[in-house]
Amino acid sequence: MMRPAEQRAAVLAQLDQACRRVRADGRSGARADEYARPAARATGFSELDALLPGGGWPAGAITELMPEAQGIGELSLVLPALAQLCGAGQHVAWIAPPFLPYPPALLRHGIALGQLLWIQTLDARTALWAAEQALRCPAIGAVLAWPAGVDERRLRRLQLAAESSGSCGLLYRPQSCAQQHSPAALRLLLRAGAAGLHIDIHKARGGRTHAVVVHPAAAA
Amino acid sequence: MLWLCILLPPLEPAALHNLALWALQWSSQVSDGHDGSDGGAAALWLEIGASRQLFGGADTLRARIAVELAALGYSARLGIAPTPQGAALLARAGHTENATTLTALLTLLQPLPLGCLALAPEQQAALRSTGLGSIGELLALPAAALARRFGPGTSHTLRQLCGQAPEPLRMLRVPPQFSSRCEFSFALTDATALLFPLQRLLAGLQGYLRSLDRAVQRYTLRLEHRQCAATCLEIGLARPTREAALLLTLARERLAALALAAPVQALGLAAREFLQPLVLQMDCFSQSVQHSEQLQTTIDRLVARLGAGAVQTLGLAADHRPERAWTALTAQQHTAVSAAPATTMPARGVPPLRPCWLLPEPRGIEAPQELLAGPERIESGWWDGADIARDYYLARGAAGAHWWVYRDLRSGAWHLHGLWA
Numbered sequence: 001m002m003r004p005a006e007q008r009a010a011v012l013a014q015l016d017q018a019c020r021r022v023r024a025d026g027r028s029g030a031r032a033d034e035y036a037r038p039a040a041r042a043t044g045f046s047e048l049d050a051l052l053p054g055g056g057w058p059a060g061a062i063t064e065l066m067p068e069a070q071g072i073g074e075l076s077l078v079l080p081a082l083a084q085l086c087g088a089g090q091h092v093a094w095i096a097p098p099f100l101p102y103p104p105a106l107l108r109h110g111i112a113l114g115q116l117l118w119i120q121t122l123d124a125r126t127a128l129w130a131a132e133q134a135l136r137c138p139a140i141g142a143v144l145a146w147p148a149g150v151d152e153r154r155l156r157r158l159q160l161a162a163e164s165s166g167s168c169g170l171l172y173r174p175q176s177c178a179q180q181h182s183p184a185a186l187r188l189l190l191r192a193g194a195a196g197l198h199i200d201i202h203k204a205r206g207g208r209t210h211a212v213v214v215h216p217a218a219a220a
Numbered sequence: 221m222l223w224l225c226i227l228l229p230p231l232e233p234a235a236l237h238n239l240a241l242w243a244l245q246w247s248s249q250v251s252d253g254h255d256g257s258d259g260g261a262a263a264l265w266l267e268i269g270a271s272r273q274l275f276g277g278a279d280t281l282r283a284r285i286a287v288e289l290a291a292l293g294y295s296a297r298l299g300i301a302p303t304p305q306g307a308a309l310l311a312r313a314g315h316t317e318n319a320t321t322l323t324a325l326l327t328l329l330q331p332l333p334l335g336c337l338a339l340a341p342e343q344q345a346a347l348r349s350t351g352l353g354s355i356g357e358l359l360a361l362p363a364a365a366l367a368r369r370f371g372p373g374t375s376h377t378l379r380q381l382c383g384q385a386p387e388p389l390r391m392l393r394v395p396p397q398f399s400s401r402c403e404f405s406f407a408l409t410d411a412t413a414l415l416f417p418l419q420r421l422l423a424g425l426q427g428y429l430r431s432l433d434r435a436v437q438r439y440t441l442r443l444e445h446r447q448c449a450a451t452c453l454e455i456g457l458a459r460p461t462r463e464a465a466l467l468l469t470l471a472r473e474r475l476a477a478l479a480l481a482a483p484v485q486a487l488g489l490a491a492r493e494f495l496q497p498l499v500l501q502m503d504c505f506s507q508s509v510q511h512s513e514q515l516q517t518t519i520d521r522l523v524a525r526l527g528a529g530a531v532q533t534l535g536l537a538a539d540h541r542p543e544r545a546w547t548a549l550t551a552q553q554h555t556a557v558s559a560a561p562a563t564t565m566p567a568r569g570v571p572p573l574r575p576c577w578l579l580p581e582p583r584g585i586e587a588p589q590e591l592l593a594g595p596e597r598i599e600s601g602w603w604d605g606a607d608i609a610r611d612y613y614l615a616r617g618a619a620g621a622h623w624w625v626y627r628d629l630r631s632g633a634w635h636l637h638g639l640w641a
Binding site: 068069070071072073074075076079089091097098099100101102103104105106107108109113114116117118119120121122126129130133134136137138139140191192193 | 510511512515519522525526530532548551575577578579580617618621638
């Protein structure tokens with residue numbers, strides 16, 4: 001526990017730093033909302049971070065992950081970032097996942113199980129509602145969801161919810177959705193390769209598209 | 221003594237009682253009844269002489285009460301005077317000025333017409349027949365003459381009005397448990413239509429809790445139907461609160477998910493167990509405190525809509541059988557208990573490699589074409605009858621997926637049990 005005096009000093013130091021950053025950004029003409037919150041959370045894979053605008057999973061936005069099949073490493077791809085969030089005291093909500101997020105495996109990935117919320121819903125509509133509620137909560141750093149039958153309007157609602165709290169919305173969708181228009185900040189196509197997971201950046205707001213990286217599969 | 225009188229259009233006794241409970245937050249002395257005038261207006265009296273300083277003075281308190289009444293959809297008139305009759309009279313006359321002393325009250329009364337007095341119709345008629353114009357003129361008459369001419373009742377009322385005779389009011393006794401109810405003149409068929417009456421009932425609960433400095437962690441809604449048994453909804457929270465707005469949000473989620481068994485004739489609200497409220501320091505820098513508040517609110521909302529079992533946290537269980545190596549705890553239990561970290565690494569060694577997805581039930585499959593790693597033999601559970609004997613492998617599935625499969629050592633059948641997602 002910090003003493004009040006130390007706490008005050010730490011807060012003042014943080015404020016001072018923030019002010020400096022604001023002034024510096026003002027000179028370089030950065031937009032006001034860019035320092036309001038971290039623009040991205042590192043994925044834990046430097047090859048991928050290097051290609052993503054902001055250097056990681058976009059915060060306060062929706063990311064779509066579209067794996068070719070289930071069980072190719074699509075979950076392991078986000079686990080380092082989730083472990084980091086949990087370590088920072090944030091929570092992670094799993095909205096109606098297709099299978100049980102298996103605690104022994106998650107623990108091995110360094111995830112503090114107490115920070116997870118496993119939310120089961122009866123149907124796709126309530127799942128969307130729950131995802132939106134979770135995304136609006138600033139204490140929940142990331143929301144994983146498997147939305148079914150969503151249109152652009154629904155996605156936009158989720159995007160707005162994420163913007164309001166600064167959370168990462170990670171949506172798993174089938175690859176058939178790739179052609180659908182989406183307000184997501186980042187859209188990735190995933191498939192299994194001989195050397196690992198192939199990631200095709202289908203869309204990246206403010207970044208390059210169609211880059212491909214390889215990430216060592218978690219199954220090894 | 222200083223009295224604030226709230227005059228309301230005629231109300232059901234139950235609704236007035238609920239408002240009296242609501243008013244307890246401003247004063248420990250509340251009385252509900254009728255103002256005695258012709259129109260039969262419902263009236264609440266609050267003794268605010270002792271509490272007004274707490275709320276920033278009589279003017280501030282009056283404005284605050286007016287705003288809250290308006291928010292609850294009541295059109296009320298307020299008056300403040302040193303006597304209950306005087307406060308009611310000023311409210312009836314629509315006076316916005318407060319009379320904090322008897323002298324001030326008399327000054328304000330002087331010009332008011334006789335019709336403002338709370339008297340029976342025949343007494344009113346008797347007064348009108350005299351040709352007197354205002355209350356001032358009436359009060360100027362000698363007391364003995366008044367009593368002789370208009371009867372002791374009128375004279376006594378006037379003496380009470382001016383503070384010359386005591387006016388005993390029946391004070392509300394604070395009940396040990398909260399219970400409030402409201403009946404509808406026509407049956408409601410839509411659960412969302414219950415929100416407005418519920419908002420009023422919850423306002424009553426909030427006032428009651430504030431007066432006792434207590435909070436609730438659960439409350440019951442009772443939806444009464446004409447033909448069938450009442451529907452009871454238990455609404456629980458992760459932490460005690462007394463904020464009507466939060467309590468309403470949770471009820472809204474529950475009602476939205478509810479299919480009404482029958483039209484609703486009446487709505488009841490009850491709370492029996494009261495707790496110390498958790499007083500949080502509202503320190504704008506302690507983000508973690510705010511976060512935990514926001515998390516509680518979110519969990520409460522989810523639980524209200526999805527049910528208590530739908531929001532869970534995960535943990536490990538000490539069992540070698542994969543399907544039993546984990547546990548789930550409802551999030552409300554978890555956050556209520558969670559001082560200790562829910563799960564830590566098992567004490568002995570590194571846990572075995574496991575896939576991120578576990579299938580709820582192992583799924584029978586053909587013998588896999590390609591086994592990439594294994595076997596890991598798991599034999600366990602002979603003591604409880606659910607024993608297993610399996611060889612687990614990592615296998616290659618469709619589209620390059622990695623499957624966690626096992627061969628049952630007894631039947632030889634292959635099963636898919638997990639995915640290395």
